[in-house]
Amino acid sequence: MFTGMSAFPLTPLINGKIDTTGFISLIQNLAEAGVDSIGALGSTGSYAYLTREQRYCATKLAVSAAAGIPVITSIGAVRTDEVLKLAEDAQKAGVSGVLLAPVSYQPLTAQEVYQLYERVTAELSVPLCIYDNAATTKFEFSDELLVSLSHLPNIGSIKLGEFPAEQDMAKRRVETLKNQIPQEVSLGISGDAQAAAGLLAGCEIWYSVLGGLFPQYALNLTQVALSGDVTKTRQLNSAVEPLWVFYRRHGSLRVIASVAEIQGTVQSPCLPFPLQTLNGSEMRALEATLKQLSFLE
Template sequence: MFTGLSAFPLTPLVKGEIDEKAFVALIEALAAAGVNSIGALGSTGSYAYLTREQRFAATRLAVSAAAGVPVMTSIGSVNAEEILRLADDAQKAGVSGLLLAPLCYQKLTAEEVFRLYERVCGEISVPLCIYDNPATSGFDFTDELLVALSALPGMGSIKLGYIPADPAEASARVTALKSQVAEGVTIGISGDAQSAAGLLAGCDVWYSVLGGLFPDYCLRLTQAALRGDVEETRRLNDALEPLWGFFRRYGSLRVIATVAELTGRVAAPCLPFPLQTLVGEEREVLGQVCRPVQA
């Protein structure tokens, strides 16, 4: 399941409660588009802001609405006991995979992170994806640690948070990782602005924020990259450059949530308080900037 386009939808909220109708519609659109997997309750799905009960309810809805497309859900928490409870819940709800970032309050050491994944892997029965995103989790993985973790039983994929901007260096990092990680563990790219580069550098899967709202365009880009069509990949990605500028400036969540509000896919405001979507002129400009993906 950890190849191709993995689409990460929003979990739209209304006053702190999940807007179930809008959430289900987002998932159904992803299934209809034929994405390879759905990362319900990723960072874009605001998992970190939801209660255990909300996460369980949303996961059940997602699995049902996905109509057979594999769903994975994030079990991240700073509380290790809670991680195990969330893993249990998610598996009961029928997920095909789990996603885990090592959320920090106190900065974790590499050894502590290894112990955490080791314990979680010992207690789950669906594959796990390592969620590498220092900006949200507060932890920086080394490639050495990623390789060590890949050998744990049940490991399915690594969602990279960063690749070098230089294409040769990016390719070297991905090639080196792929040669060292345990067999069957795929390498994925996240951080949408660098994802075309990541796929061209050899990543197997795009863990995609934009794909959670605009799966058709992102599928075209992913498939072009994976079949080695550099020109078409660049053409599709270049058209998104103004949008990536917004992602870099405001964070992908605020931007995609604003686009979802602007296009009527969710009611405004849809983010967990106090997170705000864009306002004023920036909101208007964004409306124009995201036109290519709507075509």
């Protein structure tokens, strides 16, 4: 399950409530494309902004619409007892795995993060992906901590966040981690702009924002990269660099939600208030860029 391309779709909202029709349509599009897994309610799915009831509802919808494709859902929350309740809900809804980021208000220490995962994994019956998202959580995992966590029960994957830009350094990091973590724990890459580099460096799965809306292109890029075709991988990645430029300026969630609104895939506004999609000159620039990226359709 934790290999290939995991697509992370939006959870479109209408006046703070889940647009169930739009959400189901997004999941069905991913199922029809044959993605390897679906990361429902990741950061792209705005999980932190939803109530427990909304998260349970969305997870059930995703599992039902996924047509047998494994569904992973986030169980992150500030309170550990809430994390455990969300884990119970996710398993009840039929997920194949869960993601957990160390969400907090007060900054956490490495020991506190280890104890969080230790407690949660002890009560799971499905595998967990360590959700490294320092840009959001402000917690930076050391490789030493990742290795320690990988030996806990029910750990299935590590989703790497920050990644060396230099290819040789990236390969060395992946090789070093693989030599220390259990063989059954996969290494994944997130951050779409660095996904190609991560896959070429030896990561086994791309946790993909792009794949949540354009699964065919993301699948193709993943498969080419995993085959070891460096030239073709770089060509495919360079082709979408104009989109990565917007990611770097505004963040992947705002940009992919803006793209979905432009396409009419979701209603506008689709993000949880006060988050907003692009507007004015930036939205017009994104619209112009999408015309150049018509091959994504």
